[in-house]
Amino acid sequence: MTELPVKTILPRLRQALEEHHAAILTAQPGAGKTTVIPLALRSEPWLKGNKIIMLEPRRLAARSAAAYMARTLGESAGGTVGYRVRMDTRVSEMTKVEVVTEGVLTRMLQHDPALEGVGLVIFDEYHERNLHADLGLALTRQCQEVLRPDLKILVMSATLDAEPLSRLLNGAPILESPGRTYPVETVYAPKRPEEELEQAMARTIQEAMRAYEGDVLAFLPGIREIRRTERELGQLGLPGHIRVAAIYGTMPLDQQDEAIRPSAVSERKIVLATSIAESSLTIEGISIVVDSGLQREPSFSARTGMSRLITVRISKASAVQRQGRAGRLRPGVGYRLWSAEEQAALPEFSRPEIQAADLVPLALELAAWGAKTPSELQWLDQPPAAAYEQAVQLLELLGCIDYRGITEHGRRVHELGIHPRLGHMLLESRKLGLEEPASRLAALLQERDLFRASLGTDLRLRMDILEEQASGNLVRSSDIPDREALERLIRESRHWLNTVTADSPRRTAGGRGSDDCGILLAFAYPDRIGQSRGGGKFLLSSGRGAFLPGQELMSGAAYVVVAEADDQGSDGRIRLAAPLTEQELYSHHRSLMKEEELVYWDQSRRGVRAEKKLKVGAVTLKELPYERPSYELVAAALLEGIRRQGIQLLPWSKQSRQLQERMIFMHQHLPEWPDASDQGLLDTLEEWLLPYLSNQRSAADLQRLHIQDLLLGLLSWEQRQQLDQEAPTHVQVPSGSRIPVDYSRPDAPTLAVRLQELFGMRETPRLGLGSVPVLLHLLSPAQRPVQVTSDLESFWEHAYFEVKKDLKGRYPKHYWPDNPLEAMPTRRVKPRS
Template structure:
């Protein structure tokens, strides 16, 4: 059993508490700042305790960190890596039958769990650097918690973090004990810019200048410079070339391991080490002799990139937690100084913590793993968003990985490959082989041709023969090419070879069936993509005239994306690969642009219309429905008669009558108009539609009878004359000559609530003399005054003293009487 070295690191003080917690509960959360020693001491302490029969598997977020942790623990034991302590990462493993501690990258654990949910031979799982909240770490913890609860209550579990609030993790683990270790840090002075960088300032030049300032102002110790990625590192490296007394050393994840180790090694005598590193150096690695940190204030994170359809690395501002971790690197061995490429005033605008990848990343891989597992109901620290997860499941269904929500055999094959499901599907369906494997590796890597034309074929040529492409005047990133080649060899070995002889465009279409683009009409290079979105390309590019292409990379424009990378595709090639997805559709719809009903038969691949013909025998109902859609756009134009019908029906419905709704919104929302639209084709036809008959039909025979009874269109005077009732005002009303109502002693009413009509009484000359809603009251109270006035004006007309007893008339007295 290994013997731990004498206590020399802060974590050593709490190791007994950790062992006791594991003995009592089997789980624990360890919170310790960078430099406390948790990565190397905790697994060794667990091994020494004898609590964990079987292997101890520790997860690291990065390959370099996994290798480095295994080497440091093996060195502590005085053994080579691969004996008691080994590691396993993608494409490389150093383990043996004697291995008791195995350091793995996070995706490895997922594959172990999917292959053997019982984790036979494993006694403990340790999650290191869990605060980084990678998608694989969140998934791994959820899977392990379910396994521990259902199959392996003896499995020991430790989650370690540098900055994460440990309480939520401990609660997720059933209120597991929390073990907190102090760090070992010397004071670090922070120096900010006096003012924010100008908007036009180049990041790499500004950061290089700050490094030079730091070297001049701080003459002792190594300098650790934080940059977002390899491109920025290489540009700053070039700017710092020849910096007196300094050894400039890049450090990023894609480097060869030998070069990474060289960056971690002590500086040569007489030289100061200046390490240009990505966030890989924030927590997981120990870099000796660092006394100065220069923080560029940017970080590269995995985010779901809708334009590419996969996860991409995006550059963002650091969070306060990340900035603090970087700052702490200057105080590991002595007092240090941290330079920040932002002003003190800008610090308040930084987010507190980076979001977990599960909340912002591509969930396609997660959805696939959950389908393989057979359940999405797992104890996640941050549950995946249901809508985003649903979109991922839809994509997987299109890739034949899921059927009716369940994993298919093809989906299991996809899950077994270390690729995005799009690329794994392509590699398998293409029949494997080095050509498909190279394309998969190329699409998974960064672009080996920076600032080149959008043609994917140029990239494949650069991977196959970089020298020839360079002689043609293009700059090839050789390191990227070598990584693509190495990965292609591994992928080719992973898939049984049965190549189908597909073209580059056909293979790309397998990965991106939703990105097949059909050129739009017109001179501009614009395409409609099979997924329904639009895309465009700068004029004059090699592919700008292509009728069909596959867009493998787009920018993020939501209106019309710019194609950054694509490959040509012929229609014959498309039909050969996707023939079963090309279907004829009968389209009968209202064309807003043409202002008419359009009936066509179209052969489609998604939203791409490959063939378009007139649909000469479209059924009348389909034509009517398209016309109704047009009517809904332009609105109804009811005639006065139709308008009166609508108003009468609305009055009765308002007062409780059981009548159908024949208002304009109801007519447009329903189907009552359909029988009257079968012959309507144009906007002019629709505007000329007579609505009286459709409204009466919608009301039905009984409804029309009820409407005529409750809200009749006319009032019949005692003389039998029909006077139209005006329903447009607040109160229905009529206009009628006063003498015509002689003898009427009951006021006329309308509607279910018997509303009194507003009667405008007219003089024999047709001028209003009185408005009343109470005719008997008018006869009693006001008529005498009106009679006095009217007798003088109209002496030949009758003005009886008691109009209630008089006969109605519209005649004047004969002359001389």
Template sequence: MISPPLAFPITPLLPGIRDALAAHPRLVLEAPPGAGKTTQVPLALLDAPWLEGRKILMLEPRRIAARAAAQFMAQQLGETVGQTVGYSIRFESRTSAATRIEVVTEGILTRLIQDDPELSGIGAIVFDEFHERHLAGDLGAALALDVQATLRPELRLLVMSATLDGERIAQWLDAPRISSPGRSFPVRIEYPPARAQESVEHHVARIARQALAENDGDVLVFLPGRREIARAQTVLATTLDEQVELMPLHGELGLAEQQLALAPAEPGTRRVVLATNVAESSVTLPGVRAVIDTGLAREPRFDPNSGFTRLETVTISQASADQRAGRAGRVAAGTAYRLWPQSKRLEPSRTAEIAQAELSALALELAAWGITAASAAGLPWLDPPPAGALAQGRELLALLGALDGDGRITALGRRMLQLGASPRLAAAALRAPSERLALVADLLALMDARSPLRGELARSDDFRARVGALHVWRDRRGGGRAEADVGALAAIEQAAKGWRRRLDVRTAASGVPDSHAVGDLLAHAFPDRIAFRDASQPLRYTLANGRGARLHEQTVLLGEPWLVALDLRHEARDSLILAAAPLDPRQLERDFPAAFARERVLRWNEARAAVEAFEEQRFGAIVLERRSVPVQPADALPALLAAVRSRGLEALPWSESARRLRARIQALRQWMPELDLPDVDDAHLLATLEQWLAPHLEGKRGLDALAGESLSQALAAMLDYEQRRTLDAQAPDQLVVPSGQSRRLEYAPGEPPVLAVKLQELFGLADTPRVGGGRVPVTLHLLSPAGRPIQVTQDLKGFWERTYPEVKKELKGRYPRHPWPDDPWSATPTHRAKPRGT
């Protein structure tokens, strides 16, 4: 066993870790920052008997950490990187036949498993910093568990983290847990408030000066991204002592710059390191005694409305805040300055990326593993992917040609995986003509990076400006326009070199591409976002997916008839186009013939309440040409029914008799459910339009052609003969009152029917009329001879006995020509006044 010196808190636990993995194929290791787990555990496992000379793969979420971990382990062995210890990251690999520990980033691990599911020659996989819960890390762990369960039961899996829910992880893995105490000195937490109108970078600069005065050693500042690092660096450069070094640290730096930030400072020199959350875990920054934490990070968020993943600045979790603060207590007591109010409450832990990311890349990996939407089998996820986002990802893959109609991966889809770009960009690269591959490499690098443009040019929505800036910088050997960030362009060039190697391109692109070259290539990445200008609104476009988009008022793309929208911000009405490129419409006919269609379509004209027919030529949802054609009777019916569904039943020309018939059916259905009358409420009628309404709309082109009585006939046709007889008897439209007159019953949902009748017409009637098989008493609205309400009752007998004498006394003098007998029980009912002279 390789025995590192007893210099790390994890060291006493190393034999137990080896033994635990000998007894069980899975293990969870909890160890705080500084415990030494990243660099000491893999070395301690090298000569474990169960490893049998096979290789250890160690997954590191970040490239900086992967390089640093491999470098440190190689130094401990007295070797250079690439011998016993090596690493493989995107576009860079330092390994050899002698490599026993290979540190890999997340995408590399997935490719290794997909290419060799048996993982030949691999004895263990170590998942470091698993608490970061990156999408590729969750996928890699799920695939590794599947391999272990089906092909390689002897494969060892070790999940390590500084801040994770160890109990939940152990239950998921069915694995034992080992915890390390770590090594940490006390850290004082302070919450220095910002001053009025103070920007983040000025707040950072002020507290950095305070931290240097109050603490020995270096200061580590956590900022959300490269842009904020650059701003803070500019402010600090004018306010700090010249002997204090300013060191940026983020993922877009070159290798030499990253190593400089991670190396110890020269004796007598103090440093302020401005870092993103790459410094939160895995990497060690020697000499840090104070941490300034803005409490912010930049993370990907998927917007399902725009279908695009954007980097958003978000508040960190409490676990991340604790881990950042712990960086101040690695070598001695330190201080953490948190630039947010002490009363602010943070979420306990970070949300898994799988829950908030665009999942087309994951869906493609699953399809390559043999898992489709119709598959019964799945993977052993810690947190399964959301079904809706996964379905949306599969729809995009089908559009790109990566999945077939059954959801299985196509040959193109497998080539896309091998290329290693996102599915959209991989589709564009693999469909590009060979003479354009050098430009494709530049586009892949530029699309993966933030815009290198600065100043006025930064507001340009023409993506070609970014390509032009890169080519000018390249052609002038590092020179270029003042509006471009030279450091950003250098990092983009490094990525472009990697893509050129992968695409087997020997010469870099240069000069100014053809005006449509960029758009023509990227149209294959965003076929759903090919956009055509609105003839009446020059800033508005219709996308091929049917959505609307607009250019901003200061656009440099004004007048372009066709665009491919590369970056969109979703807004309530039309999405705002943030970056786009013009394209040649002739290319669409050549490359997207299946998207063109000429067909006859029907439209509902709201103003005319009628169906119109057109012949349209479309590209996707974009209408290129439209002409009016006659409406065929057979065509109109589906459109009329659709119009009723969208507008509701009130769109129909209901007659009063039809409304009353519907109300009677609803009432009797409630009162006498044993009759099994049809359901005529809104929801059921809308759901069954084809059965009851369609026969009466045959041959009609508009709803106004439907007669009101047709609706009565349609409703009546829903009843059989016996039901119609029972309806007339138990929920009649009218009642014959003692005066011999027929008076209408008014029906309302959930209420007894109402009979409005003059009091004199009911003389001699003792009991209240009933309907619904005698179950429902009618509500009587008793009226004066002038038709004004006197009494509302369902107890006519009680009215005659108790209330009528008072009514008679009050109204007899007002209506002397109408009968007011002392005995209403025996009086003759009438609807007329008394003859003159009586």
């Protein structure tokens, strides 16, 4: 311990924690912070005899760190140093340093918000920014501020942007420890264009082992790539003294322990690992790291409500962490399967999980904590609003929360410590005596799918294999690609069965458990009940489309429940599902059904249509006639139909259109007048049309309305009088004729009149309080325009004589005086004597 670089920072760290409520320690890989710091601080006076809780992101790292610290004290785990991980606990009354995984800390805080007996909480490898780390820090901060001002917080990381974290912790001091103990050489070895990833990894591992001494740690994105690389290495014909081991999160703990154990003296080891080996874990003998530069991370789509694992490039910070594994105990080398140019383009840090994960578990944790919204806590990154709102809606659908907060059912789901979807399913299964198949289904859905390559999408086939294996009937090896993983699933299912039946007698519904798979799955995924659209395509209750990738037994099912689908394209590809019959849906999921009363405008029928629909989300189960919809609903649908098809749906006459145009003219010049334009009338249908609707339900019924009367209803008595005066329907001209005014152009109302009828009229008629001259269309005896003017006086003085000359030649019998202002107007060929 004394040789590790982090020891030099201990005096400053002790002082920082004595003087402040929190501190941040950044230390490069190999500095020893995980195993040195907790032991060095366990007897500090400010702890007041309380213990230290240290969080590790992964179970393997937590157990390994606890075991190492215990050995340095000459003890075994469970004494001064202990650990708590899922389904494995070693602590005692002597324990002063307790290493836990981050989900365990959340549980501890939920059961004891004051964290009595704890003096310091250490968040190790915080740079990984998983969801439980952010949640644990937010809850611990509130505990510190509200209940435990004496509680200390220490955040440790090798690669971290510390300034934002310091601000979150009210200016916590930032301490930096020296770098790794031994130098690590970097070798850029990009994958060849013709190679698959696994081929390039196997080749590079072989080249590295020829060039350098020591064991190899190779980073791959997932289990599939680990298995393929293992096969590629086998085809290369490795010498007998080279052993290949694997490390990934779902491996049995004893196999994980075996993988990190030192090699024998005459042996060399290749460890193929996911990002589980990226931090907090020293694998003895490793001096070579081969990095694919890839990792799996969850990606949640708020658009579809579905999560999926995607393969992404790692960040620069992760590349440093991975390479640092080679310099823990001796000088090393790090091979990177990308170029120096690609290295420069990598993001600085990995995306925090809180920005890309399914937030349903987080929302339930906050509800159990008593927080109405995430804003009640302090976060380094706030949960995305859309994803969080979707999580809340699902919890409401599952009955876990309501407007008051967490429900009693929600508390029982929360206590199970499983995803709320599966917790709700487990509790509901008790009502039907389906605890055993529900426990198997929960185990299957919690872990990666072992059977994707061999069993298609049908969850029932997986349930059958699990049931047969659990009952002692050995299943063909060809159906089980990973028998150890299958045994782990069986252990998991037994755990959930014991948990869910702990306080009630166990019952069984009889028959094969897979028969009820669809019923149970619908409890967990009420938003993914799919109705057939034919051809293996389904409409989900969430409104999302989904399809089966090939012809399966389920392709012809009327209903399915989708446990997993991707987020590609307009319809998601179903990966895991089970069929559900209509009878099962009605018998067991009636609470999901809502009766929707629909009154709407049917454009094809040009009328209002009323119907009732029994629905599960977006899926319609039944359609029934809606016999007596309310007047208000019918009228609203009728108005919507008019808006959609236009104001011309109403029974317009020539007179009503002229009235509308006159009102538009007045509105243009007197803005206080109502807007009678088509758009103005559409915008105010509720004001002028709705009061006159009674039994109308179609365009034909609307023909009974008198639009002219309705428009006049918009005007006061004074406005009606003013309308007749300032926008009259006709203007009387000197001949005595009453000529209709055309208001189709509100800026220039038009009067089309024979020129001879205007003899003696000097000025142009004016409308709109005298502000608008009429546009005169002067006509020949044959009613053809010969001149357009809005200045009649000027016309008589100038243009008339040219017009007269032309008209006199064409109409010689007509009266064409030399002085039109003194001549007698006439509607005839010549005026009467």
